[in-house]
Amino acid sequence: MADPIEDFYAVIPAGGIGSRLWPLSRADAPKFLHDLTGSGQTLLRDTWDRLEPLAGRDRIAVVTGRAHRAAVEKELPGIPDKNVFLESEPRDSTAAIGLAAAVLVKREPDVVIGSFAADHVIRVPHLFDWAVRQAVATAREGYIVTLGIQPSEPSVGFGYIKKGAGLVVDGAPEAALVESFVEKPDLDTARAYFADRSYLWNAGMFISRADVLLREIAENDPQLHAGLMELAEAWDDRDARGPVVDHVWPTLTKIAIDYSVAEPAAAKGLLAVIPGHFDWDDVGDFASLAKLNSGGRAENLAILGENARVLSDAATGIVVSQTKRVISLIGVRDIVVVDTEDALLVTTSEHAQRVKGVVDALKLSGRGEVL
Amino acid sequence: MADPIEDFYAVIPAGGIGSRLWPLSRADAPKFLHDLTGSGQTLLRDTWDRLEPLAGRDRIAVVTGRAHRAAVEKELPGIPDKNVFLESEPRDSTAAIGLAAAVLVKREPDVVIGSFAADHVIRVPHLFDWAVRQAVATAREGYIVTLGIQPSEPSVGFGYIKKGAGLVVDGAPEAALVESFVEKPDLDTARAYFADRSYLWNAGMFISRADVLLREIAENDPQLHAGLMELAEAWDDRDARGPVVDHVWPTLTKIAIDYSVAEPAAAKGLLAVIPGHFDWDDVGDFASLAKLNSGGRAENLAILGENARVLSDAATGIVVSQTKRVISLIGVRDIVVVDTEDALLVTTSEHAQRVKGVVDALKLSGRGEVL
Numbered sequence: 001m002a003d004p005i006e007d008f009y010a011v012i013p014a015g016g017i018g019s020r021l022w023p024l025s026r027a028d029a030p031k032f033l034h035d036l037t038g039s040g041q042t043l044l045r046d047t048w049d050r051l052e053p054l055a056g057r058d059r060i061a062v063v064t065g066r067a068h069r070a071a072v073e074k075e076l077p078g079i080p081d082k083n084v085f086l087e088s089e090p091r092d093s094t095a096a097i098g099l100a101a102a103v104l105v106k107r108e109p110d111v112v113i114g115s116f117a118a119d120h121v122i123r124v125p126h127l128f129d130w131a132v133r134q135a136v137a138t139a140r141e142g143y144i145v146t147l148g149i150q151p152s153e154p155s156v157g158f159g160y161i162k163k164g165a166g167l168v169v170d171g172a173p174e175a176a177l178v179e180s181f182v183e184k185p186d187l188d189t190a191r192a193y194f195a196d197r198s199y200l201w202n203a204g205m206f207i208s209r210a211d212v213l214l215r216e217i218a219e220n221d222p223q224l225h226a227g228l229m230e231l232a233e234a235w236d237d238r239d240a241r242g243p244v245v246d247h248v249w250p251t252l253t254k255i256a257i258d259y260s261v262a263e264p265a266a267a268k269g270l271l272a273v274i275p276g277h278f279d280w281d282d283v284g285d286f287a288s289l290a291k292l293n294s295g296g297r298a299e300n301l302a303i304l305g306e307n308a309r310v311l312s313d314a315a316t317g318i319v320v321s322q323t324k325r326v327i328s329l330i331g332v333r334d335i336v337v338v339d340t341e342d343a344l345l346v347t348t349s350e351h352a353q354r355v356k357g358v359v360d361a362l363k364l365s366g367r368g369e370v371l
Numbered sequence: 372m373a374d375p376i377e378d379f380y381a382v383i384p385a386g387g388i389g390s391r392l393w394p395l396s397r398a399d400a401p402k403f404l405h406d407l408t409g410s411g412q413t414l415l416r417d418t419w420d421r422l423e424p425l426a427g428r429d430r431i432a433v434v435t436g437r438a439h440r441a442a443v444e445k446e447l448p449g450i451p452d453k454n455v456f457l458e459s460e461p462r463d464s465t466a467a468i469g470l471a472a473a474v475l476v477k478r479e480p481d482v483v484i485g486s487f488a489a490d491h492v493i494r495v496p497h498l499f500d501w502a503v504r505q506a507v508a509t510a511r512e513g514y515i516v517t518l519g520i521q522p523s524e525p526s527v528g529f530g531y532i533k534k535g536a537g538l539v540v541d542g543a544p545e546a547a548l549v550e551s552f553v554e555k556p557d558l559d560t561a562r563a564y565f566a567d568r569s570y571l572w573n574a575g576m577f578i579s580r581a582d583v584l585l586r587e588i589a590e591n592d593p594q595l596h597a598g599l600m601e602l603a604e605a606w607d608d609r610d611a612r613g614p615v616v617d618h619v620w621p622t623l624t625k626i627a628i629d630y631s632v633a634e635p636a637a638a639k640g641l642l643a644v645i646p647g648h649f650d651w652d653d654v655g656d657f658a659s660l661a662k663l664n665s666g667g668r669a670e671n672l673a674i675l676g677e678n679a680r681v682l683s684d685a686a687t688g689i690v691v692s693q694t695k696r697v698i699s700l701i702g703v704r705d706i707v708v709v710d711t712e713d714a715l716l717v718t719t720s721e722h723a724q725r726v727k728g729v730v731d732a733l734k735l736s737g738r739g740e741v742l
Contacts, residue, residue, distance in 0.1 A: 327714075330728075332718060358682055
């Protein structure tokens with residue numbers, strides 16, 4: 001692979017818990033701190049390893065909750081202090097990425113930043129690398145750039161990006177404008193998209209100049225932008241940062257960057273897309289997790305967990321074992337069993353999306369200690 | 372109810388583990404030490420309570436393994452020492468019941484004994500009471516008597532007893548000869564049996580004079596009989612018992628009383644049956660347990676366990692909870708979930724019979740510590 005990109009800074013927002021993966025993912029052990037692929041390391045570390053050849057090891061920032069500071073530093077030993085951005089509470093992705101952008105642009109006015117979720121699974125790293133390099137080249141031209149994943153099947157589980165006219169950008173032969181965003185389709189529509197090939201999965205990865213990103217935030221939410229500026233002003237001053245964070249951070253608008261920046265940018269022809277030809281999954285629920293770990297064979301039983309002791313007789317699906325208990329499965333198909341110290345989940349792939357409902361019910365019923 | 376029956380002694384063989392109910396039932400917590408009905412007490416205690424009005428509290432013997440002595444005495448506080456028969460190892464039901472018969476007949480030559488499994492569920496006690504009283508009256512005439520359960524449905528899960536000619540016995544208007552034993556039938560045959568009404572479920576309960584029972588054992592297995600006599604001779608001598616048990620018990624033939632006594636007795640017209648009109652279940656597997664605890668409604672989720680914390684969304688079947696963990700079930704039908712400290716079972720009612728196979732596999736794979 002080539003050298004790191006000189007003007008590039010990677011940002012990893014490590015925020016979401018991943019409620020659909022409860023009871024594996026939970027407040028004190030969010031999805032990004034788990035090994036969901038059997039790689040032997042966490043998704044966060046996988047993400048970092050993917051970005052290091054692109055940005056260099058000293059130019060990868062992580063935005064995370066204060067509670068996860070120790071875990072993040074353990075996963076990423078040697079990460080410079082200046083690259084750890086701690087949120088006092090979750091304020092969604094515009095605040096998280098916007099903060100990093102505002103601080104980094106102050107340190108380095110022409111910096112291009114890319115934001116990459118801490119909890120996605122990506123395979124074939126050299127194809128990811130190539131897509132990001134094209135995206136950075138396109139971002140230098142003033143575009144906000146997203147990576148759109150070339151679908152490997154007609155999925156109804158993801159939103160889509162409709163690719164529009166091609167762009168002429170040096171170093172980015174696949175760059176194109178985004179015509180529009182499309183919500184999760186029904187199966188017939190997904191099949192049509194799949195055949196069409198100009199519809200790409202929206203994977204929520206954005207690359208742009210930091211100043212361009214901030215300009216777009218300012219245009220759509222001047223108050224949020226002002227808050228980010230105030231934070232950035234104080235950030236690198238050890239004494240000033242704390243009080244300003246306490247005062248300003250809780251007032252920031254909670255909004256996903258898709259709505260605050262990407263959709264408005266698409267509407268005015270400022271959003272570009274680079275098709276990604278790598279394998280990608282956001283591991284949104286246990287059905288995805290089962291698929292990811294079954295080697296693509298539905299007749300398999302996937303087993304996750306270092307010390308898993310599973311005895312299976314004609315069972316398919318997935319078992320996640322976090323205890324040392326013996327787990328016996330007999331004659332259950334497409335089953336999802338997640339065995340943790342204080343909570344057990346039993347469902348099927350078909351109902352995997354409904355796990356979030358259980359989490360909500362547990363909150364309401366005052367049993368939040370297992371969340 | 373009437374007074375206890377003067378010449379009657381009840382014997383409760385409390386031996387089997389109930390492997391098909393693993394991991395709930397296990398070597399150190401066999402089926403009879405569990406509350407499987409939500410009654411608030413163990414099956415053993417339920418059995419004792421059923422027998423007390425028939426035999427009196429000082430005339431109920433329990434034959435159990437040495438390892439269960441403390442648990443049995445805790446469940447049956449005040450049980451006289453003389454009524455606790457400890458096996459040094461399991462030798463099947465002829466040895467267990469034969470030992471009690473041999474010791475009791477020595478104490479009381481004309482005694483009628485009845486043996487009643489420690490781990491069956493019986494409802495409507497006054498109908499049970501009435502059946503046993505008829506059985507004792509019939510036993511006094513020299514018959515070996517079994518209780519045959521009048522089927523409540525065409526079950527394929529039980530063996531059957533074909534009722535033959537009626538007997539004229541004072542105090543036992545329903546007494547009849549047993550024509551034959553029939554193995555578990557297929558569904559069509561079970562339906563025919565159910566319509567016929569002369570086919571009764573074989574519940575393995577036997578009532579007879581102790582001397583008659585021993586005579587039949589002697590006839591079919593003289594060596595086993597001789598061993599029992601040697602044991603009985605020493606039993607009530609505190610010094611002699613130990614060495615004789617150590618020496619003789621391990622040599623006794625392992626054979627179920629059904630084969631050593633009941634079938635031969637039926638063949639020579641010596642086996643009588645009293646139809647039982649009470650609800651009975653041997654709770655042979657988790658499908659039975661689910662049915663027993665669902666109020667008969669297949670759309671229910673039965674929950675067993677004092678501290679069960681179950682959150683269910685469109686789930687049916689049964690959950691047995693022995694931990695304090697939150698258990699969430701989503702969209703699983705006819706499910707069986709058994710959650711214990713060191714083992715978890717997930718299967719369905721349909722596959723409940725296969726649990727024994729798991730137990731065998733665990734033994735073979737050296738994971739017997741969870742059995």
